[in-house]
Amino acid sequence: MNWRARWIWSPGEAAPRNFFWCVRKEFQLSRGFSKVVVALSADTRYTLWFNGQLIGHGPIRSFYGRWYYDLHDVTQYAHEGLNAIAVLVHHLGIGTFQNDYVRGRGRGGLIAQVECDGKVVAASDASWLNVPHPAFERATARMSCQLGFDELYDARRAIGDWTMPRYDDYEWNEAVEIGEAGCEPWGELLPRPIPFLTLQPIQPKTIERVRVVKPxxxxxxxxxxxxxxxxxxxxxxxxxxxxxxxxxxxxxxxxxxxxxxxxxxxxxxxxxxxxxxxxxxxxxxxxxxxxxxxxxxxxxxxxxxxxxxxxxxxxxxxxxxxxxxxxxxxxxxxxxxxxxxxxxxxxxxxxxxxxxxxxxxxxxxxxxxxxxxxxxxxxxMTNHHAQPTGESPRVEHPYASVNAIDDSTLIYPPQSGDVELRFDWQREVFGYVELELEAPPGVIIDFNGFEYVDPVYPDRVQWTWGLNNTFRYITRRGWQRFFSVVKRGFRYATLTIRFPEGATEPVRLRRIGCLHSVYPYEARGAFTCSDPLLNQIYEMARETVRLCSEDTFIDCPTYEQTFWVGDSRNEALFAYTGFGDYALARRCLILAGESIKQSPLVESQVPSAWQNILTAWSLLWAIACYEHYLFTGDLEFVREIFPFVAQQNQTLHERYLNSDGLLEISAWNMLDWAPMDTPGEGVVSHQNMWLVRVWDDTAKLAEVLGEATLAQTWRQWAIDLRAVINRHLWNDAKRAYTDCLKRDGSQSPVFSIQTQVVALLCDVPTPERRAILEGYLANPPEGFVRIGSPFMTAFLLETLLNRNRRQEILERIREDWGYMVQMGAVTCWEQFKGERVPNPLHAHRTEFFTRSHCHAWSAAPAYFLPITVLGAKPLTAGWKRFELSPFLGDLRWAYGRLPLPEGALDFALEQTESGIRGHVVIPEGYTAVLHGKEYGAGRHEVSL
Incomplete structure (x- = not known):
């Protein structure tokens, strides 16, 4: 992009708190143009309109110094004559888990450029007119420490159709120029490396309940x-x-x-x-x-x-x-x-x-x-403290607001109190809430989104404790539409209608919806088998991955919307097999790697104003870098990521190995939501084991780039570390690895199955010890800490797969994820059954099975079901040569599609009296190895 535009901002504060800023520019287009594009970026977030048409949101998460811009094609909305570009910038003025505001010295800013057939027709400068948006209240509550602010929009103070041409902006201000493209704090402007997110309108399916309540x-x-x-x-x-x-x-x-x-x-x-x-x-x-x-x-x-x-x-x-x-x-x-x-x-x-x-x-x-x-x-005001009054609400045509029809739900003022409507989308949604309604002025509409209602006891609601998943809208007179510019995840929502005193006119609610905004995956993967429960689990897991894919992988769409680096190692695998997409994982790995410029190791969540090292997450990032190359064969990615990998490897070896040669670090050293002994300081066993695998895996990346000496060095480091782990962390009496070493060098009395799983996964034990630990996978010894999350279970499944114990994988998935399905889950929980979430601060809060009801680290079946049945694994980078070892276990049949970087492997298998029969279709350019025999492109019959 040849930038003529300049960064601009509002007159006044450079970094105002929770500030909504309207910017617009009109310009002429001549007849006969073929393509019109808008390039722009902002700090913190923008919403773009072109001639009144909503175009999209951005920018994607960035580190200061390497800031991303978007390029929108608006040709279909452009016309000869006068056109208008309009941007609403929401500047947070604070640090969140989505921006590195403090270390980056962030401030408000916008840069935008409109080009027609390659010629600049509008470029942001002092002539762009702007005004603070008067309808958005700045004094609102934070949603959570991870996110920004909730919204309060007073439509009585709205400024009309300001996104359209010919709007009267005579009294608006001229912008203040900050500097040219590339100026601080944003630095180099980089083109967006991933596609735009979806904007799919989804309405609720039903109004579950209507009642009159008092706050x-x-x-x-x-x-x-x-x-x-x-x-x-x-x-x-x-x-x-x-x-x-x-x-x-x-x-x-x-x-x-x-x-x-x-x-x-x-x-x-x-x-x-x-x-x-x-x-x-x-x-x-x-x-x-x-x-x-x-x-x-x-x-x-x-x-x-x-x-x-x-x-x-x-x-x-x-x-x-x-x-x-x-x-x-x-x-x-x-x-x-x-x-x-x-x-x-x-x-x-x-x-x-x-x-x-x-x-x-x-x-x-x-x-x-x-x-x-x-x-x-x-x-x-809208959780359990809102109490029913006993009055029967008057609501007419409830079906109208949950269907795309030209009719409205009529909500009348009660004698006292407020009218609460509870909507159910019957699926998790993630995006921007929309309202369309007619109302008298001054009606307050409070929105509260959440994920779970007990299907048996409808008063038992799991409110989003720790998250204000809310907004307030105040009506003007007449028909009106509200479009929230803050993303929220939820399945259920209450709308509480608070009429002004003495009101007699009803509210006519024509529509409530969510403009669903997630990564635009193509569903290239597929899996169906003879077990309907496993089919439900597979689709549930894949939908979870979809909902937790935004401009990065995120942990969950509701509570945090945070790119947790360690979680994303597993999420990348789930996306590879579930959707055949590699661009989002590539983007995430590079973004995470950039954090090493400001911290000794890759940070736990990025870009973020919480500077934090979670050691296992730093190590899992390095493993994921190798796996990305293995799955894609993307050599350019290896060249780009390798300096970050090499820097982290060197830092780990130089700064964090103690006199015994063990990794010892002061950091967040957790692995699982379980009572493992993983103190914030000292030698933690699982981290040492992950480091063995890191140095083994990244040595392969060094070889790819011709760095033979470096590869040899890293392999030797892995050999040395494996030896000292076995010398210091194995306990002969317990016949297992301890969780950690205490400050005095003694072993912790805590032993966990998690530590043994990681030892096997990273090839740490001697052959004799390996055999002992393999016996623990199905039946951990009494007193060992058990696995506490689906995230850790994914590593157990990986360990079982490596040992060809595939029937156990099917059984474990049925047991753990099947329970979610039986309990009515539509996406994968953050935690498993039996680990009910306590409420230590509030005795009156009822306990629930999980916090987040849609959590990407829990979507392991999207990967393990097709991989287990196919017995598929790459033998060379990019899957150009791969192994197949079909397995059905107690399944009668299975069919589906495993995405590859180019094309896909189709398969159909059935269990017969003589064994497994079926066929596979191998795409051009790939070779499968089945029981030692090679198969090239085409359809091949399978008989085992």
Missing amino acids: PWGTWAFDLKPYLAPDDLSANPRTLSGVVATEIRADAPCTLRIGDVHHGLRDEDVRLNGELAPKEGGLHTLRLQAGSNLLTVDVSRWYHDWYRYFVMEAAEGTPVRLVNPLMERADYPWVVLGPFDGDPEGYLQARDARSVQEIRRHPKAQSFDPMHTARAAVFA
Whole structure:
């Protein structure tokens, strides 16, 4: 791209918080053009329209210094004469798990260029007109520590059809020029290496329930970080010390109850007039005296999400109000005191204060800036704290809003309370929520998305604790459409309609939908067999991969939307066989490798404002780099990724091997959601074992590039490490490898099946020990830690496959994933049955089987079912020569398609009295080896 455009921004703050910015430019096109394209990028996110038509969103995740731009073909929407490009930029102004905002010194910016048949017809500069979007409220709650902010859109303040030509933008501002393409902080602009995501409208299937509810008595959300850690814009967790306080004025003695809907409140956190408030059922009881009462809440703890979300419950008509202790007429009733790091006396004075006067005298007391509060705490108002009133709602034509018809669901104002509708898409969706409706002005519509409702007990809802999966829309008069620009994942959603007092007109809801936005896979893989349960599991797993593929692989579409590097090693394999796509994995591996420019090892999730090393994830990245070459034969990829691989290998050897030659590192050293002994410091066994495989696998990459000496060195490192593992980490009495070494060099008393699986997978044991460990795979010894997640189970399945124990793979998949299907799952859970998620902070929360109901690391059957039945594995890079060893076990038949880099391997197999019969179709350019015999392109009969 030959850039003439310049980076531009709004007059004013360089990095405003939660800022929505409208930018537009009109230009002329002459008759007879053939192609019009728009190249653009932004910080943090953009939504693009061309002549009023929604084009798309971007950019993809980038590290500062190597920033990606998009190139959109808008020819079909362009016309002779006046045209308009319009962009809404949403700048977060904070660090998330999707941007490296702090280390990259991020700021707001947009660069855009329109070309017609290769000639620039519009390029961003000072002449582009812009204005902050007045309908988007900036003071909203964070969705979570991983994500940005939820939305509050007031349609009464909307600015009309600003995305169309001839819009009256006379009073809009001229832009401020930042610099030319390539300027800091974004640096080099790179073309997007993957296709655009889908934009597929999907409506819910049914309205599950309609009821009249009332919200809790009071809700508040506020951000502690600007006050208790004011100079920290990162997403790094840390411990803070602080107190918040409010004055409660009661006309007569009465009772309130207070809780925190996400963090919870500990027994010792809440004090009323200096005395501890009792805790009952997850909430603290406040027995108020007539007149002034001082409520203090200790908010000192370890944080990753810095917002607090308070809810108060009270009987209707309770005669109290909350008042700011510092300024009686202030709009916001809470104040914050702190930080108290190194100031225990100041902390105790604040925590134990008995009167408002003590708060006023405290030198570290301050009111919240409105920008650091949330105008609406929607999650707290729409979860279990919203209680039914018993009134029957009046809702007509409920079918209309869940069907693409020219009719509307009519929702009438209740006598008291609000109308809550619960929609079910009957599948997980991931994208942008859309509403189309007619309403009187000032109706509040609160959206709350979630993943699970108990099919037997419909009041038992698994709300997204730790995530505000919400937004608020306030109506103007008449027909209107709202399009959310923040992505959300969910299956169910409630719409709570809050009418203004005295309202009589209904809301006509024509449509609610999700503009589903995922990676545009082609379903090149297929698998069907005689077991209907396995067929359901395969499709469930593949749909999970689809939903967890965005501009990178992500862990889940709902809770985090984070590119976890270690998870993606397995996800790449699932995508190779499920869809035959290699571009997304290539993009992910290179993006992860770039993090080594700022950390000693590849980081755990990238690009991210949480700088974190999860050692096993760094090692799995290196293994995935080799596997990508093995599956694709992409030599250019090896050349591009190799410097990162070599740097990490060298760092591991030079900085992290102790005097015994074992890997010893201070980092996050987990592997599985299970009680393994994997301390944050010391020698952790599974990591040493992964490192053996890393050095073995990456030596093969060195050979591909002709680096024979380096390959020999890395192989020798692997040989040496294998020897010291067997010398120091094996326990003769337990006949197994310990989980770790303690600081004094002694072995941990904890032994896990996970560690033994990794030992086998990385070819660490001696032949005698290998035979012992193989006996543990089906029946771990008593006292050994069992596998705790589908992620770790994938490594077990891989180990069984390597040992040709394929019937056990089928049985394990039936047992673990079959239970999900039986429980009504449509996508794969993050955790297995029996590992019900506890709620340690809230006694009133019911436990559930899993947190995330759609988690990519759990989609192993998308890979293992076809690979197990075919017994397929590449013998040379790119599968140009591969082995086949068909297997049916207890299956009667199976057929399907295994994608290859060019074409696919079709297969159909059946079990007969004499053995397996069927055929395979091998594409041109490939050779299969079946029981020692080679087969070239074409159809071949199989008889075993």
